[in-house]
Amino acid sequence: MRLFIDTGNVAEVEEIAAWGVLSGATTNPSLLAKEEGDPGDSIKRICDLVGGPTSAEVLSEDVAAMLDEGRALHDLHEHIVVKVPFNKEGLEATRALTGEGIPVNMTLVFSPTQALLAAAAGATYVSCFMGRLDDISVDSTVVLAEIADTLRAGGMTAEIIAASVRHPEHVVAAAGIGCEIATVPAKVLRQMLNHPLTDAGADKFRADWESRPEFGQWLGELTRKRLAATG
Secondary structure, three states, X not given: OEEEEEOOOHHHHHHHHOOOOEEEEEOOHHHHHOOOOOHHHHHHHHHHHHOOOEEEEOOOOOHHHHHXXXXXXXXXXXXXXXXXXXXXXXXXXXXXXXHOOOOEEEEEEOOHHHHHHHHHOOOOEEEEEHHHHHHOOOOHHHHHHHHXXXXXXXXXXXXXXXXXXXXXXXXHHHHHHOOOEEEEXXXXXXXXXXXXXXXXXXXXXXXXXXXXXXXXXXXXXHHHHHHHHHO
C-alpha cells in the first residue's frame, strides 16, 4: 500500500517527504483555506515535494464549470489529479475529464454502489472516508472491504484511497484490506513513528555505547577516513 499525505501545508509535506515514505498527496479546499499565500503555489510545491499524484479539488457544482476548473487545475503541474465530488454531475465531469486523459480522484464515496459508479465513469482513484463513516457508527473497515471486493470482482481498475484517516489503526486496516493507497494527515504519520519499546531500545543502545567511549571514537575515525577517501 502506498502512503499519501493529506494536507495543504507545504511545511508538513517538506517534513514528511524527507522521511522517504510518500508516494503522493491529497488536498481539498478546506485544507488549503487554512494556509496563507496562493493556493496554486502551494499545490505546485507539494507536487514537487512528493513527486507523485497530487489531488486538487474543483469547487463548482455544475458540469461545465467542473470541467473548466479541472482542466485549469491539471495545467498547474504534471502530477495533478483532479478531485471531483461524488454526485451525478461529478460522474459526468469524471467521464469527460478522463476522456481527455486527465486523471480523476472521485471523493466522498461511502458505499460499494457509489464506488462502482465512480469506477465505471473512469475515475482513476476512488476515495472512501473512513473517519466520517465511523462518526455515524458505521464500521469503516467493513465498508472499505466491501468496496475493495466489489471493484476487484468486477475487474475495475480504479485504485482505492482510504481517506479521512483519524489514527494509525485506520492505516493498518486499509493495508490489511489491500487498499492501494491511504492518504494520511501529518499528525497520524507522526503517530505511526512511535512505540515505547522502540524508545526503550534506543535508550539502552545509547547507554551501552556511551559506556565504551572508544567505540564512538572508532566510528568517528572510520567515518572521517571514508569522507577523506571519497573527497
